[in-house]
Amino acid sequence: MLKFKNYGLTGCLALLLFTVSCKTSDVDPEVVSTTDTTYTSVNSWVYELMNDAYFWYDDMPTESTLDKTISPFDFFEKLIYQRTTVDRFSMITDDIDDLENEFNGISTIYGIGYSLSYLDNTQTSIGMFLNLVVKGSPAEAAGLKRGDIVMKVNGTQLTSSNYSSLLSSSETAVFTLGTLTNGVIVVNSTTISVTRAVVNEDPVVFSSVITKADYGKTIGYVVYTQFVPGTDADAKKYDDELRAVFANFKSQGVNELVLDLRFNSGGYISSAETLASLVGKSISGSKIFYKEQWNDKYTAYWKKANGANALNYSFLDEANNIGSSLSRVFVLTxxxxxxxxxxxxxxxxxxxxxxxxxxxxxxxxLFGSLISDDQGRWKWGIYMMLGQTANANDQSDYGTVDGMTPTYIVEDSSVPYLPFGDENETLLRKALDVMGIPASTDLRTGATKRVAAVTSHMYRDNLQVKENRMIRTDHLPLLNN
Known part of the structure; x- marks a missing residue:
């Protein structure tokens, strides 16, 4: 027998994918209560949810073997299936409201994305190499831009031993910039002060059309940083921005497309459907975009409730689809x-x-849901993996720590980073090369330098790394055993 229970899921049932920066289990929680009774209640609630809908529920330890008086952060980890290799994504939070805001692109930030790399072969001093400045952010207002090099924070040179403390400590930071001169990155006299503020991030960062008439190419290029459909005030704001970009591409006769998803760690599947439906060739609302696989209980439930094709999800019929003019799409990763x-x-x-x-x-x-307590007893919440996706050909072989192997492996390590849309920018240049378009002799290439990364991460603000989220949300049915 089935009964429906409102678990406080955010968004709509059309499977949502999201990635954001948020608290993880290695962050000290701001605990609502430290009593064993409260922990026991929270942990019992967590186990009930996981035992019902978690993709690997049948691999969890038996409830009676667990100590429910421990911190929910520790308790949750005991339920996770193969944390390092398989379920790298489920998490628990003690502030569901804050996490939900971040899932919706609302956070308190400077508005910078960057890589950390060594300045020379001594591997002591390092620089912050800005690869992204968020539209409408304090960083943009202060004049920071992609390509800037930050050498000092609050007057102190960044080094391999101090960067963590310097980049994690301040609401206001004074950045001292550097310049590449004669192959050496040196400090200059420019300082920029930035104070973090609440920003609703617009994911449609940049778009342009590059016309190469001599080669029969009209190239659409768009930088898209997260799959978020809109804001509270305008639920379709960002999806409609994407539609407007593709309307422009269509009107200009774009016949090659470059999607820059380097900085996009996920988001709502409704927006993924929108983007894919603007791009796909010979697709329509009757063609399958992706399929879902849930645990055995929920697979049986959805198919009984909605038919044999219940877990097949189709493209949208988008008026500004440009697929008929494309034979391929380039994606920067x-x-x-x-x-x-x-x-x-x-x-x-x-x-x-x-x-x-x-x-x-x-x-x-993998996809999951962000779940809060429907009775409002606490602010704990969990992001739980519900299943996995596949395409129309049932292909889903990239769910490993190695991810998808690019067609062309290109290391994005030449700094300073060039502006989006610059034909000499490292990854866009490779796409143009594959299209058969050589670098123009009219373009003057600025001085660049290859640098060695301190870590492989691309950071946001205070050493935040965007977590990878694939979220499905609605009123999840609780299946009685």
Whole structure:
């Protein structure tokens, strides 16, 4: 027998994929109560949810063998299936409201994305190399831009031993910039002060059309940083921005497309459906975009409730689809390209050639739900993996720590980073080369330098690494045993 229970899931049932920066189990929790009674109640609630809908529920330890008086952060980890290799994504939070805001692109930030690399072969001093500045953020307002090099924070040179404390400590930071001169990165006199503020991040960062008439190419290029459909005030704001970009591409006769998803670690599947439906060749609302697989209980439930094709999800009929003018799509990737981004790549493969350029992706073919307590007893919440996705050809072989292997492996290590849309920018340049378009002799290439990364991560703000989220949300039915 089935009964429906409102678990406080956010969003709509059309499977959502999301990746954001948020608290993880290695962060000290701001505990609502430290009493064993409260912990026991929270942990009992967590176990009930996981035992019902978790994709690997039948691999969890028996409830009676667990100590429910321990911290929910520790208790949750005892339920996770193969944390390091399989379920790298489920998590628990003690502030569900804060996490939900971050899932919706609302956070308190400077508004910078960057890599950390050594300045020279001594591997002592390091620089922050800005690869992204968020639209409408304090960083943009202060004048920071992609390509800037930050050498000092609050007057202190960044080094391999102090960068963690310097980048994690301040609401206001004074950044001292550097310049590449004669092959050496040196400090200059420019300082920029930035104070973090609440920002609703617009994911449609940049778009342009590059016309190469001599080669018969009109190239659409768009940088898209997260799959978020809109804001509280306008639920379709960002999806409609994407539609407007593709309307422009269509009107200009774009016949090659470059999707820059280097900084996109996921988001709502509804937005993934929108993007894929604007790109796909010979697709329509009757063609399968992706399929879902749940645990055995929920697979049986959904098919009984909605029919044999209940877990097949179709493309949308988008008026500004440009697929008829494309034979392929180029996607720029990094190890931060995840979840909804990978879903778009995988979902388009049965319909057109998808050429990926950059680094291996994150490898997340799993989807989950963000779940709060429907009785409002606490602010604890869990992000639980419910299942995995596959494309129309049942392909889903990228859900590993190695992710998707790019068609062309290109290391994005030349700094300073060039502006988006610059034809000499490392990954876009490779796409143009594959198209058969050589670098123009009219373009003057600025001085660049290859640097060695301190870590493989691309950071946001205070050493935040965007977690890879693939979220499905609605009123989840609780299945009685």
């Amino acid at each position: 990094s190890n931060g390209t995840a979840s909804a981004s990978e879903l778009v790549i995988n979902g388009l493969k049965p319909y057109m050639d998808v050429v990926t350029i950059g680094e291996h992706t994150a490898g997340k073919n």
